[in-house]
Amino acid sequence: MREDVIGRANVEDTPELEAYYRDLERYEAGALWTVANKIEPWQPKSQSVPVLWRYDDLRSHVLRSVELVSPEKAGRRVIYLNNPGRREVSAAVGWLYSGLQVMNPGEVASAHAHSASALRFIMEGRGAYTIVDGHKMPLGANDFVLTPNGTWHEHGVEASGLPCIWQDGLDIPFVNAMEANFYAVHPDLSQAVAYPVDDTTHAWGAPGLRPAGDKWSKQYSPLFKYQWGPTYEALSKYAKSTAGSPFDGVMMNYVNPVTGGPVMQTIGATMQMLRAGERTKAHRHTGSFIYQVAKGKGYSIIDGKRFDWKERDIFCVPSWSWHEHGNASNSEDACLFSFNDMPVIGTLGLYREEAFGDNDGYQLN
Amino acid sequence: MREDVIGRANVEDTPELEAYYRDLERYEAGALWTVANKIEPWQPKSQSVPVLWRYDDLRSHVLRSVELVSPEKAGRRVIYLNNPGRREVSAAVGWLYSGLQVMNPGEVASAHAHSASALRFIMEGRGAYTIVDGHKMPLGANDFVLTPNGTWHEHGVEASGLPCIWQDGLDIPFVNAMEANFYAVHPDLSQAVAYPVDDTTHAWGAPGLRPAGDKWSKQYSPLFKYQWGPTYEALSKYAKSTAGSPFDGVMMNYVNPVTGGPVMQTIGATMQMLRAGERTKAHRHTGSFIYQVAKGKGYSIIDGKRFDWKERDIFCVPSWSWHEHGNASNSEDACLFSFNDMPVIGTLGLYREEAFGDNDGYQLN
Amino acid sequence: MREDVIGRANVEDTPELEAYYRDLERYEAGALWTVANKIEPWQPKSQSVPVLWRYDDLRSHVLRSVELVSPEKAGRRVIYLNNPGRREVSAAVGWLYSGLQVMNPGEVASAHAHSASALRFIMEGRGAYTIVDGHKMPLGANDFVLTPNGTWHEHGVEASGLPCIWQDGLDIPFVNAMEANFYAVHPDLSQAVAYPVDDTTHAWGAPGLRPAGDKWSKQYSPLFKYQWGPTYEALSKYAKSTAGSPFDGVMMNYVNPVTGGPVMQTIGATMQMLRAGERTKAHRHTGSFIYQVAKGKGYSIIDGKRFDWKERDIFCVPSWSWHEHGNASNSEDACLFSFNDMPVIGTLGLYREEAFGDNDGYQLN
């Protein structure tokens, strides 16, 4: 790891030094210059690699799990996404976990709570619902729902519904890494529904308005459910008045209406629209991202490699990786849902961004 | 002003003291005990009185002003509301100004800016619009629009429209009292429309979402227009899941989506629904309020006096006045728009509230 | 009030309009154009005038009050400062009240609380103390102490002390104007000392450190006392490393250590040093200021008028008045204590500042 650059470690091994290093080991110590260039890289090099998970590949395996295990035995019946560079911590990218969960009509998972923050993005089915601290919310395709850190939560599918599949997103690897993860099973295994169905959506899901008497002191959004209908309408309206980002098209962040900031303290989420025929330019920035294609078809070029995607496919962009997106249709818009660790990166002062300068901003691939 | 209570001033005038007081006057000084009980009251006693301004009374006079003065001569053609206790500062209540402005199709007022914060609530007509710092917004009945402190703004009615009347609300008296009011006429007398019509509504008027790349550093809301349609829908949904406030029924605050706080630094605004047959209990609190009836009919009892109102009527509730509201209909809801100085009161630590304890919470009247 | 400027009201009285105005009065209304130019001035014109209160003039009168009234009868034995333009609201400038309070050894004032925020700056004597919510603090000359809004507080002089005089500063006129002032006499007339003497100074008066477990949720500073010794030392050190402000010399704000912001929500306070021979340039800004000369002698030029001052003199600078300061000594520094309504002005977005452009920045006088 020697570098012949002033200001960097460049020490040749000698017998005397090697003896010295062994001495240091006895005292749980080492010489910084033997690791300095490794632990202080010029710029980040992610351990994660870009991956595309095709729904056509995964769906049948997800459905097969229904026959293979019960929710009771499995805890939760989930197929999780394993980044080749992050298998050790069961992450899909960086410190973010993701998986596909499936439930049959009438099934319900036991209620639990954990320090990790969690979200769900509904992929297919009918009759899914989530209960968060007593607030029950029915969920449909492309709905986005939070189960924030510390909340009791459980999922189910109404007996009258259809088999449901959704994507889970959590920061379990991060909270584990921070050595701060706690887990609890609800003493009654399931919660009572303590409020009118969809009450937090009714109270907090209005544009430019908030309930007057409702004091909310939690650090996450009181709006737990973000429905697809109003979200797509919002993007469509915003598209009428904005040129959009050169890197991301028409992009909106899901926010905590109490603060205007991210929905949870450790996970942010975004929906973006690539207009018909739109192709964005490449940039890179710190932070790890997992995308699900909510609508349409297209492709992303990540660190020079092209990934073609269509509705329900999932892919990831590691930290500091070049990425650009294209809509493959010239008549229909395409929409990408994504979640990320940007609240961590931003809050802690670790955000940095760079535009791709060559080739008019487009990577070669 | 003597009070025979320990801890209060209770000094009898004597010739010696009177001579002493005259001495002090020569040095621009006085004896505190001669004014202490007056300037330190046990509780607030507002200089304002409750007033109901009936639209039936005012409308014809407002329309008559069209014949009497031109916008050019008048600056703005407005009939303002004069609280009998606040004539000196031209306030409708406390330090809040309000007036009814009228414009004919094709008319446009000259663009200006001031340190006072302003808002408009549309009462009738067709084709009204406001331009704020280059952002143009068409306005319909019950739409609420901001023209924040320091912004260039102007109002007009499209040539194809109908005569329009709206209520203005400003904190001119307050900013004057703070000796901080500046006024400027736009150098070109009118602004260019610099953005797509309704662009801030498209960008910031979505529930639970905000434009991803848009950094907003101003201290007022980037959402300038709050439309009646979504506002009424929001109240109707919220009504399904809340018991409501005992004092205010189903109430929502208009908010700055960037902060979740008030729309401007000195003026807050609220829309509340009194459900069919609803009658609220009385409370009082610091802060001055001006209401406009957006929908329905009913009454308010303010410091023991009943005021019957219907759509478009305006009334005020002075600081620390008991007040309660009733919907006169058993089948239709009623909606009250209001604006207030609560951001000032709250930010500065001056809020206090009290429920009416007697008679099961209802004032006698 | 007519102005022949486009965008300003310029309507001639006619018999028809006069009749119209009378009609409007019947409905508690008026025509805006009759008052618009008055209530929307081009820039602020303060109702206050600059005043210098010489301690040589006031001291004997203050001491004489000891013979004339008892604290029991007077409530508090205070000579207050009366700005000729603000007699109606008993203000020394703008909405700020100030007075000189005197107490003999062994005297104690009854404990009370009010919504107004208060401060004290000690002028002379020995043995003075203040108790705030059970925290007792001995006070010496040039010490600055807070009795924030809503706190129980009382003052006294130890029996072993000397007669003490201090300056009171409050926002009573402002809180009255906001119709939000409440007053209460302590049920026991005096408080028990519930903590070690000077405990908040010990906990919160350290540079760059705060007590680790102490959660402070009040909106005012937990550090109630700011001692002269460390304050003068701080200014002296800062003077070594700063060029200082062209308008104010070496100036530091007293702050709430929990937030780095002003000591109370409605009143800010400042200590500034004019170095030997220093003469500052003129500027003006919104906000009202009351100064006390803590050390040295010099002069201030306020709106073109020169005021010569020395230690213990008090003077005021009204909002938007030009002002500049000079140290009359070429060998000793001079220090000015001041308090102001800048937290109100700043929090509400009403601050504006302008440098004096002519004559190299110095007013003629």
Place this chain on the structure above:
Amino acid sequence: MREDVIGRANVEDTPELEAYYRDLERYEAGALWTVANKIEPWQPKSQSVPVLWRYDDLRSHVLRSVELVSPEKAGRRVIYLNNPGRREVSAAVGWLYSGLQVMNPGEVASAHAHSASALRFIMEGRGAYTIVDGHKMPLGANDFVLTPNGTWHEHGVEASGLPCIWQDGLDIPFVNAMEANFYAVHPDLSQAVAYPVDDTTHAWGAPGLRPAGDKWSKQYSPLFKYQWGPTYEALSKYAKSTAGSPFDGVMMNYVNPVTGGPVMQTIGATMQMLRAGERTKAHRHTGSFIYQVAKGKGYSIIDGKRFDWKERDIFCVPSWSWHEHGNASNSEDACLFSFNDMPVIGTLGLYREEAFGDNDGYQLN
């Protein structure tokens, strides 16, 4: 990893499932229930172990490095502390790096910048200084200095000084883990001293005061140096008025005077005093801590194991480890400096704390 508890994964391997698992691997996926109990522990189990690094052991080795490598070759001449459980990431505990750096009189390290936040705590010597973004600060024993993320910084020892040793603390492992570390060598290899020596200490190191015109918008403290003298005085004063924490004695946090919050966004620092004879009770909480003994001698019991320490010794407490401290002297106080990742833990909502309930709060050891 099976657990026979409802709500936990408890699936037996079968040939069919094993085949299924192999299928999933082909698609970069896995079955959650095979890893769920591992990645969702009931409570944190730190990878770090408690370690005591005795200065008597390390000092000679640190000094020997002066002969073995030059600062030019080494980059920085540092012996770093290697937690047996965290060798892979060169951390002393959790995600925190620490090392002992030595410099001879006249030596100077090249200036650089990195995304990691850094601090120094001076152990011995004379003439040490640090330059941060052009601000030079002389440093003595027990002084604490910041070199925040993104700042240019360099260290040196005056030619007239003595060999200096200090402890470095950084979050390099954390910023690496977040894949957000950037490193740059200063183009001139050293900075010009652009301000008066100690200027930020003069401006920001005062109790309850801040420079009036100095707007500071960075997210870290503008006060870079916290001197031992005022720090020890602060603790001594605070000790007079507080009972102290049952777990930590008399403890104060170093703070950013602009916000009252932690000195940097990712690293907090604390100085605590154990009074003569004081023995604290045990608690545990999330967050990783590295201590240096600034004064005195005593012991800490960490997860049941006793570590005896004296001045200059260093030890660590891993996340969620029980710990308690004792002063071994009945006549002298002992002081512990520590730094930690609490700003990360706290900002992200991951703090949890628990008192040791048995044995009157004391661990057996």
